[in-house]
Amino acid sequence: MLHAHRVIIGKPGTPTPTFSSRFTSFTVAPEWHVPQSIATRQILPYLQANARAGSDQDFLAENNYTLYNAKGQQVKPTAVNWLKVTPKNFPYTIRQNPGCGNLLGNIIFHFRNPYGLYLSDASEFREFERPYRALEQGCMHLDRPMRLAAYLLGPDTARAALPTEAECEVAPTPRSFYLMRPVPLHVRYATCAVIAGKLRFYPDVYGQDAILRRQLF
The missing domain is CATH 2.40.440 (L,D-transpeptidase catalytic domain-like)
Structure with missing residues (x-):
C-alpha cells in the first residue's frame, strides 16, 4: 500500500x-459551482428567511458566494426579491470563490x-x-x-x-x-478487509450486508 x-x-x-x-x-x-439542488434546497431558505425578517445581512457575500443570472452576469443579491423566487423558478447560479x-x-x-x-x-x-x-x-x-x-x-x-x-x-x-x-x-x-494478514470488519453504514444476506439465504 x-x-x-x-x-x-x-x-x-x-x-x-x-x-x-x-x-x-x-x-x-x-471555485465551487454550487449544484442547483443545493442552491434551492439549502441556500434559498436562508435568503428567504433574511428577506422575511427584513435583515440587511448579505448571506451570500458573507460566505464568499457570487450570484449570477442565466446570462452569466453577476447579480447583487440584495437587489433580488427572494420571496418571489421558488425552487422551481430559480434563474440563478451560485459560485463560491476560492479561499x-x-x-x-x-x-x-x-x-x-x-x-x-x-x-x-x-x-x-x-x-x-x-x-x-x-x-x-x-x-x-x-x-x-x-x-x-x-x-x-x-x-x-x-x-x-x-x-x-x-x-x-x-x-x-x-x-x-x-x-x-x-x-x-x-x-x-x-465492510471487511484483510489488513496485515488479519480479517478486519467495519461498520455497515449503508446496510448492504443485510440485503446481501437476504439474497443469499
Whole structure:
C-alpha cells in the first residue's frame, strides 16, 4: 500500500455510489459551482428567511458566494426579491470563490462519472478525526489531499511546482494540473478487509450486508 487516507463519504440517506473511473486532472484553490439542488434546497431558505425578517445581512457575500443570472452576469443579491423566487423558478447560479471556508477546501480531483461526484479537500479538518465519517451528500472528502496530488503528478511534481496548502490559503488563485497519464480510480464499498494478514470488519453504514444476506439465504 503506497498511501492510506481517511475519507468522508455520503450519509446513509445519500450514499456514495460505487463506480470505476480515472483521475484526469485536479485544481488547487478551486471555485465551487454550487449544484442547483443545493442552491434551492439549502441556500434559498436562508435568503428567504433574511428577506422575511427584513435583515440587511448579505448571506451570500458573507460566505464568499457570487450570484449570477442565466446570462452569466453577476447579480447583487440584495437587489433580488427572494420571496418571489421558488425552487422551481430559480434563474440563478451560485459560485463560491476560492479561499478559506470554500466547501471544496484547497483542492478538487476531477474524474468522469454519471453522478456528478468529485473528490476534494474538506473545510472542516476535525471531521477526519471522527470514527464515523458518513457525513456528506454523496461526495467524498479526503485528508492530506496534497499528498495524493503529488503522487498523481509523479516525476512531474517538481516541474509543476505544486503549491502547499498554506500557500493556497494565502493566495487562493485557481490553477489546474493535467495528468500526463490518467490514473485508475475504483470506488468500492466493503465492510471487511484483510489488513496485515488479519480479517478486519467495519461498520455497515449503508446496510448492504443485510440485503446481501437476504439474497443469499
